[in-house]
Amino acid sequence: MTTLDPLRLTARDAKRLLVDGEISAAELTKVYLDQIAAVEPKVRAYILVTSDNAAKYSTKVDREMQAMRGPLAGLPIAVKDNMVTEGVTTTCASRILHNYQPVYTATAVRQVWEDHVVMLGKTNLDEFAMGSSTENSSCQVTANPWDLSTVPGGSSGGSAAAVAAGEALWALGSDTGGSIRQPASLCGIVGMKPTYGAVSRYGLIAFASSLDQIGPLTRSVYDCALLLQHLVGRDPRDATSVELPEPVALPSAERLDGLRMGVPSEYLAVGIEPGVRARFDETLARVEELGATCVEISLPHTEYALPAYYIIAPAEASANLARFDGVRYGYRCADPVDLTDLYERTRGEGFGPEVKRRIMIGTYALSAGYYDAYYGRAQKVRTLVRRDFEAAFAEVDLIASPTSPTVAFKAGSRTDDPLAMYMSDVCTIPANLAGLPAISIPCGLSDGLPVGLQLIGPAFSENRMLEAAHALEGAIGFDTAPPFADPRPRPEAEGWNPGGITYRPEDAQS
Amino acid sequence: MAVPLRRPQQEERDMISEDDVRYVARLARLHIEQDEAARMTGELAKILAHVDKMSELAIADVPPTAHVLDVVNVTREDKERPSLPREEALHNAPAVSDDCFRVPRMG
Numbered sequence: 173m174t175t176l177d178p179l180r181l182t183a184r185d186a187k188r189l190l191v192d193g194e195i196s197a198a199e200l201t202k203v204y205l206d207q208i209a210a211v212e213p214k215v216r217a218y219i220l221v222t223s224d225n226a227a228k229y230s231t232k233v234d235r236e237m238q239a240m241r242g243p244l245a246g247l248p249i250a251v252k253d254n255m256v257t258e259g260v261t262t263t264c265a266s267r268i269l270h271n272y273q274p275v276y277t278a279t280a281v282r283q284v285w286e287d288h289v290v291m292l293g294k295t296n297l298d299e300f301a302m303g304s305s306t307e308n309s310s311c312q313v314t315a316n317p318w319d320l321s322t323v324p325g326g327s328s329g330g331s332a333a334a335v336a337a338g339e340a341l342w343a344l345g346s347d348t349g350g351s352i353r354q355p356a357s358l359c360g361i362v363g364m365k366p367t368y369g370a371v372s373r374y375g376l377i378a379f380a381s382s383l384d385q386i387g388p389l390t391r392s393v394y395d396c397a398l399l400l401q402h403l404v405g406r407d408p409r410d411a412t413s414v415e416l417p418e419p420v421a422l423p424s425a426e427r428l429d430g431l432r433m434g435v436p437s438e439y440l441a442v443g444i445e446p447g448v449r450a451r452f453d454e455t456l457a458r459v460e461e462l463g464a465t466c467v468e469i470s471l472p473h474t475e476y477a478l479p480a481y482y483i484i485a486p487a488e489a490s491a492n493l494a495r496f497d498g499v500r501y502g503y504r505c506a507d508p509v510d511l512t513d514l515y516e517r518t519r520g521e522g523f524g525p526e527v528k529r530r531i532m533i534g535t536y537a538l539s540a541g542y543y544d545a546y547y548g549r550a551q552k553v554r555t556l557v558r559r560d561f562e563a564a565f566a567e568v569d570l571i572a573s574p575t576s577p578t579v580a581f582k583a584g585s586r587t588d589d590p591l592a593m594y595m596s597d598v599c600t601i602p603a604n605l606a607g608l609p610a611i612s613i614p615c616g617l618s619d620g621l622p623v624g625l626q627l628i629g630p631a632f633s634e635n636r637m638l639e640a641a642h643a644l645e646g647a648i649g650f651d652t653a654p655p656f657a658d659p660r661p662r663p664e665a666e667g668w669n670p671g672g673i674t675y676r677p678e679d680a681q682s
Numbered sequence: 683m684a685v686p687l688r689r690p691q692q693e694e695r696d697m698i699s700e701d702d703v704r705y706v707a708r709l710a711r712l713h714i715e716q717d718e719a720a721r722m723t724g725e726l727a728k729i730l731a732h733v734d735k736m737s738e739l740a741i742a743d744v745p746p747t748a749h750v751l752d753v754v755n756v757t758r759e760d761k762e763r764p765s766l767p768r769e770e771a772l773h774n775a776p777a778v779s780d781d782c783f784r785v786p787r788m789g
Contacts, residue, residue, distance in 0.1 A: 275770040411756040482732070502774070511787070513789065590728075
C-alpha cells in the first residue's frame with residue numbers, strides 16, 4: 173500500500189488509487205480513522221464518528237467492488253450534522269435535538285450513500301447553522317487546524333476543519349449566508365454554494381428556507397465539481413429544487429482567456445484586513461496573467477444586504493424552529509405544569525443564546541405593526557440586491573472578492589458582540605439573497621492563516637465558475653496542509669456535552 | 683414574572699424595551715430569564731439599529747422578492763403513497779400513550 177498524506181490527498185487521486193487497485197477502500201478509510209484518532213482531540217471537528225460502521229462499510233465496498241463500482245465508491249466523506257441520517261443521531265449541535273434519531277435520510281446524503289461513499293461521521297456546526305465561528309455549538313468548540321487558538325469559521329466549521337485537518341477526504345456543508353464559503357476560506361480549502369435549488373434541501377434541517385443550500389467542502393476545485401455532480405438534481409420532495417440546465421462538468425481549464433472578471437468596489441470598502449487585501453490583489457494580477465480582464469464594477473446596494481439578511485433569515489428561522497416544541501421529538505423540559513409551560517421551558521432550555529436571539533428578532537420583525545417596516549422592507553432590498561447582480565452580469569462573466577474580510581480570528585474574540593460576528597459574512601450574504609452560485613478557493617496566507625478568494629456567478633453558471641476556479645487554483649498553487657500551530661489545552665464546553673468520539677452499534681449507514 | 687399581554691405602547695419605534703422583549707418571547711413561546719431579558723434588550727436594540735439602515739432607501743415602488751427562482755406552483759402527481767408508519771412517527775417522542783403524542787393538560 174502506498175503511504176498517503178491525508179492533508180494533501182484529493183478525491184481525484186484517491187479514486188485513481190482505488191481504481192488501479194493500489195489501495196483498498198478499507199485501507200483508505202483507515203487512513204482517515206487513524207488521522208481522526210491522532211488529531212481529533214485537538215480539532216474536535218466531529219460530533220459523532222461512525223468509525224465501526226465506516227470500517228465495516230468500506231470492507232463491504234471492497235468485497236463487492238464489481239457491483240459497487242461507482243464514480244464515488246469507497247471515498248470517505250464527513251457530513252454536517254444538520255442533515256438527517258436514518259439511524260444515525262442528528263443533533264444540529266443543539267440541546268433540543270440531542271437524542272434525535274431520524275427515520276429518514278436527506279436527499280443529498282442519500283444520493284452519495286447510493287454512490288457508495290463511506291460516511292465517517294457527523295460534523296460540528298453552530299447550533300442550527302446560526303453563526304460564523306462554530307462557537308455557538310452546544311456540543312463542543314472546534315479548532316482551526318492552521319492555528320488551534322483560532323476558530324474554523326462557521327457554521328460548517330466542523331466540516332471545514334475535518335477536511336483541512338485530513339480527518340475527511342471531503343465533506344458536505346450547508347450555506348445560508350456564507351456557512352460553506354467562510355469556513356472554507358478560514359481553513360484553506362475549497363467550498364461552494366450552488367445556485368439556489370440546484371441541490372435538494374429535503375432532510376436539511378431548515379434554518380432559512382429561501383436561502384439554505386447544501387454544497388461541497390473539498391481539497392480541490394476538481395473534487396468540488398466531482399462531488400457536486402452527485403448532489404444536484406430535481407427532487408420531488410423539495411418543490412424548490414430544479415434541474416440544472418447542463419450537467420456539472422469536471423473542470424480542466426488552465427487559462428482564463430477572454431473572461432471578464434468584475435471586482436465590486438463596495439466589497440473592498442467593508443474593512444478588509446490589509447493581509448487579505450494583499451493576497452486578493454495578487455490574485456487579481458494572476459487573473460490577468462491567465463488572460464482575463466479585471467473590470468471594476470459597482471453593486472450599489474451591498475451595504476443594505478447585511479441588514480436585509482438579518483431580518484429575512486431570522487424571520488424564516490422563527491417560523492421553521494416553531495416545530496421544536498418538546499412534543500414529537502427532541503428535548504422536553506422536566507415536570508411541565510401545562511402545555512404552554514411545556515412549550516416555553518422546553519424551548520428556553522433547549523435553544524442556545526444565538527438561536528434565541530434570532531427567534532426573537534424574527535418574531536419581532538414578523539409581529540403585527542412591524543411587518544412592513546422590517547420584513548416587507550427587507551424583501552424589497554432583496555430585489556435591489558438581485559438587480560445589482562443582474563446589471564453587473566450584463567458586463568462581466570464572474571465577480572471576484574475576498575470571501576471573508578479577515579483571516580481566522582481568535583476563539584472567543586467575537587462571541588460577546590453579535591454584530592461583530594455578523595460582519596464576518598458581509599461578502600458572502602449577497603449571493604444567498606440573490607440565489608447565486610459562489611465558490612471560495614484558498615489564495616494564499618496572511619500571517620500564516622489562509623485567505624479565501626470568492627467567485628460569484630450568474631444563476632446556473634456552475635461550470636463556468638468551476639473552470640475559472642480550477643485555472644486560478646493551478647496558478648496559485650496553494651499547499652492545503654495546515655501546521656496545527658499553537659497547540660494548547662482547550663477549555664471544555666460547559667454543561668451538556670455529547671461531543672467527542674462516540675459510536676453506537678445501532679448507528680447504521682443504510 | 684408578569685408577562686405583558688399586549689404590546690406595550692412605544693414612544694419611538696426604534697427603542698425596543700424590556701417589556702417588548704418579554705412580549706415577543708411570549709409570542710415565540712420562549713421562556714427567558716430576568717437577566718436574559720435585560721441582556722437581550724440591549725442586543726436586539728443594537729441589531730435593530732443596524733437593520734434600520736434599510737430605511738435610508740426609497741423603495742415604495744420596488745416589488746418584494748420572496749423566491750429567487752422563476753418557478754411557480756410546483757405540484758406533484760396526486761397519487762397515493764404510504765405515509766410514515768405510526769411506530770416510526772412516535773419513535774422520537776418524549777412521551778407517548780395510546781399510540782398518540784402525550785402532552786400535559788392545557789393551561
